[in-house]
Amino acid sequence: xxxxxxxxxxxxxxxxxxxxxxxxxxFDTSLDVIKTAIDAGADVLELGIPFSDxxxxxxxxxxxxxxxxKAGMTVRKACELIGKVKQYRDIPIGLLMYYNLIYQYGxxxxxxxxxxxxxNSVLVADLSINDxxxxxxxxxxxxxxxxxxxxxxxxxxxIKLITEKTTGFIYxxxxxxxxxxxxxxxxxxxxxxTKLKSKTTVPVCVGFGISKPEHAAEIAKxxxxxxxxxxxxxxxxxxxxxxxxxxxxxxxxxxxxxRKALG
Amino acid sequence: MELKGRYGDFGGFYVPExxxxxxxxxxxxxxxxxxxxxxxxxxxxxxxxxxGRPTTLYHAKRFSAYVGFDVYLKREDLLHGGAHKINxxxxxxxxxxxxxxxxxxxxxxAGQHGLATAMIGALLGMETKIFMGSTDVVRQSVNVHKMRLxxxxxxxxxxxxGTLKDAINEALRYWTATVDDTFYLFGTAAGPHPxxxxxxxxxxxxxxxxxxxxxxxxxxxxxxxxxxxxGGSNAIGIFSGFINDKNVRLVGVEGGGKGINTKExxxxxxxxxxGVLHGSKSYLLQDSxxxxxxxxxxxxxxxxxxxGPEHSHLKDIGRAEYVNVNxxxxxxxxxxxxxxxxxxxxxxxSHSLAWVLTQKGKLPASTAVVxxxxxxxxxxxxxxxEHRPLKM
Ligand SMILES: Cc1ncc(COP(=O)(O)O)c(C=O)c1O
Numbered sequence: 019x020x021x022x023x024x025x026x027x028x029x030x031x032x033x034x035x036x037x038x039x040x041x042x043x044x045f046d047t048s049l050d051v052i053k054t055a056i057d058a059g060a061d062v063l064e065l066g067i068p069f070s071d072x073x074x075x076x077x078x079x080x081x082x083x084x085x086x087x088k089a090g091m092t093v094r095k096a097c098e099l100i101g102k103v104k105q106y107r108d109i110p111i112g113l114l115m116y117y118n119l120i121y122q123y124g125x126x127x128x129x130x131x132x133x134x135x136x137x138n139s140v141l142v143a144d145l146s147i148n149d150x151x152x153x154x155x156x157x158x159x160x161x162x163x164x165x166x167x168x169x170x171x172x173x174x175x176x177i178k179l180i181t182e183k184t185t186g187f188i189y190x191x192x193x194x195x196x197x198x199x200x201x202x203x204x205x206x207x208x209x210x211x212t213k214l215k216s217k218t219t220v221p222v223c224v225g226f227g228i229s230k231p232e233h234a235a236e237i238a239k240x241x242x243x244x245x246x247x248x249x250x251x252x253x254x255x256x257x258x259x260x261x262x263x264x265x266x267x268x269x270x271x272x273x274x275x276x277r278k279a280l281g
Numbered sequence: 282m283e284l285k286g287r288y289g290d291f292g293g294f295y296v297p298e299x300x301x302x303x304x305x306x307x308x309x310x311x312x313x314x315x316x317x318x319x320x321x322x323x324x325x326x327x328x329x330x331x332x333g334r335p336t337t338l339y340h341a342k343r344f345s346a347y348v349g350f351d352v353y354l355k356r357e358d359l360l361h362g363g364a365h366k367i368n369x370x371x372x373x374x375x376x377x378x379x380x381x382x383x384x385x386x387x388x389x390x391a392g393q394h395g396l397a398t399a400m401i402g403a404l405l406g407m408e409t410k411i412f413m414g415s416t417d418v419v420r421q422s423v424n425v426h427k428m429r430l431x432x433x434x435x436x437x438x439x440x441x442x443g444t445l446k447d448a449i450n451e452a453l454r455y456w457t458a459t460v461d462d463t464f465y466l467f468g469t470a471a472g473p474h475p476x477x478x479x480x481x482x483x484x485x486x487x488x489x490x491x492x493x494x495x496x497x498x499x500x501x502x503x504x505x506x507x508x509x510x511x512g513g514s515n516a517i518g519i520f521s522g523f524i525n526d527k528n529v530r531l532v533g534v535e536g537g538g539k540g541i542n543t544k545e546x547x548x549x550x551x552x553x554x555x556g557v558l559h560g561s562k563s564y565l566l567q568d569s570x571x572x573x574x575x576x577x578x579x580x581x582x583x584x585x586x587x588x589g590p591e592h593s594h595l596k597d598i599g600r601a602e603y604v605n606v607n608x609x610x611x612x613x614x615x616x617x618x619x620x621x622x623x624x625x626x627x628x629x630x631s632h633s634l635a636w637v638l639t640q641k642g643k644l645p646a647s648t649a650v651v652x653x654x655x656x657x658x659x660x661x662x663x664x665x666x667e668h669r670p671l672k673m
Binding site for chain 1: 297298
């Protein structure tokens with residue numbers, strides 16, 4: 019199974035990391051769109067298991083969560099979909115999700131089952147580094163990497179705690195706020211990337227608010243090892259619910275344009 | 282974070298990293314200013330001259346005769362704004378001011394917390410924004426109008442069932458983007474640490490006063506103290522005064538809605554399972570995957586699938602018991618108390634009264650029960666009229 023190290027270590031440019039809500043808008047379409055993203059040049063996948071109360075997400079991803087849940091997505095089916103993605107291509111997969119779903123599934127069993135399906139890491143949006151020990155033993159036992167968030171207001175002291183416990187990559191939040199497309203990239207991202215790179219050897223990826231190939235290029239130039247794009251891509255799904263062919267074509271085209279901008 | 286914010290295994294601060302600095306800052310300020318004499322004096326004066334503390338403990342004699350034992354009402358309904366919520370908003374509002382914050386945000390269900398926040402925003406000269414579920418905006422429209430008159434912006438939230446849970450989600454999202462200059466004035470004893478601790482502290486005068494009043498007026502401690510439980514702030518406020526009095530039974534009453542065998546209720550502690558929502562580990566109404574349930578209850582202030590972590594702990598260690606009553610029982614007792622005592626109880630508070638009524642004929646005549654009358658029912662007369670129209 020391909021690791022983050024395999025991918026980040028072999029790339030001479032920033033990685034293209036699209037985000038999808040698993041099962042959006044339904045199981046089969048979601049699997050197709052993810053395959054399209056892989057074919058279009060995604061280097062790593064960031065996938066979310068839909069949750070009823072996504073407090074770290076803006077309207078676009080909230081709507082995707084609702085679409086997916088309404089179409090019958092469950093935690094177990096999400097595991098099955100991930101298995102199918104891995105059958106199609108061995109690509110690293112990071113989960114981004116909320117704690118209650120893991121807690122109800124059973125922490126150890128969750129990590130074991132999802133590691134077996136091919137997941138490389140689980141970033142829990144509502145679990146801070148202070149409580150990371152609730153999942154770390156299970157993640158370690160399952161052989162997974164760890165990914166934690168750093169945001170523009172994270173203190174140096176907390177950055178130290180976070181980098182010490184991260185083995186996969188740092189998920190750097192580009193803006194104060196929830197997920198959602200923004201028109202420009204915050205000026206503070208560059209210095210934050212530089213600071214993080216000086217404190218850790220794990221890759222530093224940037225997400226939240228990135229919506230254009232130019233943004234991705236800018237962030238790559240600032241030194242990011244990966245660019246995570248979510249709401250912009252999820253919006254393509256939302257806008258083409260009636261035409262799956264167009265949905266796939268536009269997702270593919272967008273990802274290719276980002277890849278091109280990353281060089 | 283200096284403290285762990287745990288009640289047994291419950292509580293904690295399960296929030297995105299971006300909110301951690303703000304929670305740490307609030308915890309530090311709270312620990313500092315609750316030892317600061319100037320702060321405490323200013324708060325005391327506001328409690329006394331602005332809000333109307335202490336509230337009375339009233340022996341409801343006709344209602345007592347009706348149920349067959351002594352019922353005392355802790356009259357939080359007499360406070361400015363009409364509910365216990367102002368105890369907390371004065372405390373947190375003042376804290377925000379001492380911290381140098383200029384903007385307040387809050388969630389609200391029944392509109393009572395939103396109203397109490399709007400009043401404090403006006404009083405302290407702070408900009409306030411209130412998030413409120415769209416269902417609640419309609420069913421508690423009088424309070425929406427009051428908040429707007431007081432200068433607050435009311436933001437309707439139409440996600441989910443448009444109730445308290447959805448309002449909290451949206452307030453948290455908004456706060457994530459504005460943590461630099463905005464104070465989230467959380468309305469109940471739930472949410473991430475330090476809110477359960479802070480809200481308990483600012484609501485504790487209810488319990489302190491009630492205990493002293495029992496000793497002075499009844500000559501002893503009560504046998505039972507009961508309160509309705511939404512997020513749990515009025516209940517923890519009054520329970521906190523009696524927790525160490527092991528012989529005093531503590532009874533929290535949840536919204537049974539159309540019955541706990543249906544999906545339409547909000548009896549979290551009665552039928553929920555432990556999980557993590559809105560920053561804390563506590564009992565939750567949820568499905569087997571952990572998706573949070575949509576609740577329904579006649580009383581907007583109780584209509585929430587979570588509950589404060591200290592209540593979960595009190596339940597598990599057996600120090601407090603949690604029960605529920607359904608909408609019809611609530612409407613019945615609303616009418617009874619109104620006609621018998623000339624007091625319109627809030628539908629939230631009517632839940633604890635309805636439980637008291639279920640004890641008619643079961644408790645000895647010598648029993649003394651203290652009911653936390655958390656608020657007045659003026660805001661609810663439209664709902665009552667809708668369910669039980671008066672014949673003209
Ligand atoms: C009068 C009244 N009582 C009780 C509640 C429930 O809240 P809590 O459980 O925090 O006391 C509310 C909430 O809006 C209320 O308005």
